[in-house]
């Protein structure tokens with residue numbers, strides 16, 4: 001589904017980061033491993049179309065991602081890639097369900113009510129759908145941001161260091177949740193982490 | 209839920225800031241709207257009343273006062289002129305129509321004007337009820353007079369000495385209403401019209417004051433063979449230069465041009481109006497600055513939302529408009545509110561106005577008000593462009609990796 005070829009990135013004034021070629025098939029689950037500063041976040045940003053690589057290509061279902069125009073790339077990202085951040089970023093002015101609705105609206109899709117309810121139920125937060133972000137706990141916020149990442153039925157779910165600030169129990173729970181949700185929603189999963197605790201939990205890994 | 213609703217939610221989340229900014233815009237637009245409506249209406253009233261009158265001839269004194277008293281019926285007359293003096297002017301070949309006016313009395317604050325049938329032709333008056341006046345002491349009343357006093361054909365009343373309604377009542381003769389005029393939309397609606405003979409009759413038996421004491425014209429009354437002013441229409445526009453000069457030079461009277469005096473009056477009022485206008489513009493500039501500052505400050509927090517929305521698929525242009533809309537919503541609501549305030553204020557001013565002749569009304573719209581809304585739009589746009597430019601600068605990945 002996704003092919004990475006001859007990819008490298010050079011931040012202005014920084015050293016060149018080379019990325020080995022990589023094929024991600026649909027519904028694959030990968031760990032993106034590497035010590036801090038190796039370029040994991042950089043690669044995820046390139047995969048998400050948030051950053052243009054200096055050299056090489058990323059093709060997503062035969063589509064060369066970085067040949068798209070700015071607006072088309074934004075739209076592509078909204079529809080095909082779900083992103084879970086280390087920090088949960090939600091829009092404070094909107095309640096839980098509205099945060100999901102806006103994700104559909106920004107991607108130019110009509111909101112699928114039933115799908116949203118299923119996601120929220122699966123994640124055990126459907127009773128909190130009218131709550132605003134400041135009324136939710138950290139764990140609930142993370143579940144909500146996973147729901148948001150999946151609301152538009154993306155082919156690829158990426159998560160950058162989702163576990164590093166959590167204790168063991170929570171770290172494994174989050175990992176479990178991401179794996180289950182990705183599978184249930186037919187999305188490939190890429191988790192970038194330098195967290196040693198999770199490194200054995202997923203068979204496929206890509207090392208930087 | 210779409211991105212533009214978030215603009216409104218953001219405003220709703222900061223009611224104090226939003227309220228203050230809306231009020232600032234509303235005050236600026238409100239003051240400008242009041243100025244616009246008032247000056248427009250006054251100008252229109254002035255024009256309506258003076259439309260066909262080329263020149264006013266009356267006793268020497270302030271030309272503006274002569275115009276105000278004999279066309280707009282606001283100020284006191286400059287004095288009286290004798291019929292012997294007036295007659296040659298009225299019969300001059302350059303004059304197409306000359307309307308004599310004898311002022312001095314009033315009824316419940318409405319002026320009684322002694323004149324002849326040429327006044328009816330000049331203002332193209334029409335009778336609504338009853339008939340035109342014929343004999344001494346018969347009067348026609350304007351539509352406003354009828355409405356306010358409740359007088360109707362057949363009613364009788366005593367006139368009062370003086371123009372301000374505080375004078376003694378002339379008890380010896382009673383006027384009789386024989387007709388009510390159709391509404392004209394000008395000063396004639398506020399007049400009581402009769403023939404000059406009636407005015408003479410009112411003052412016949414009373415002791416005359418000295419002639420020629422022009423300084424005390426307020427107390428001076430119409431005496432026999434005297435009138436207050438002549439309203440003149442020229443036969444040809446060529447007379448504009450010659451005729452007034454002839455009057456001013458060769459007679460003991462003065463000639464004043466309504467067009468020139470109205471223009472002069474406006475330039476006098478204009479200074480005050482300009483000051484108020486600049487004050488209002490200053491308020492609007494401050495409102496723009498205030499919107500800019502609140503938006504700029506909120507950008508620090510908004511940066512995360514913007515970066516996030518980019519991740520979720522929003523284009524830069526869409527986000528730019530999302531930021532601009534927040535300012536536009538404030539200025540559009542503010543300027544609409546300002547226009548509402550302006551109209552209400554003008555209506556209230558009208559209610560408390562003493563002079564019925566220049567009464568202002570709030571239910572009067574001018575096209576320039578659209579420019580006020582446009583000005584609101586421009587302020588919103590200008591105030592939000594710099595904050596909105598952040599949309600193009602923000603580094604999504606970097607912003608979202610920080611907390």
Ligand SMILES: Nc1ncnc2c1ncn2[C@@H]1O[C@H](COP(=O)(O)OP(=O)(O)O)[C@@H](O)[C@H]1O
Nearest residue numbers: 011014034035036037038039040041042043606
């Ligand atoms: N926006 C940036 N500008 C310049 N250098 C950067 C930027 N982001 C990351 N880097 C550098 O690129 C390298 C890789 O960073 P990153 O992708 O964040 O690594 P990781 O996520 O594996 O810790 C690091 O040396 C980092 O300092």
Ligand SMILES: [Mg+2]
Nearest residue numbers: 040041042160
């Ligand atoms: Mg990283």
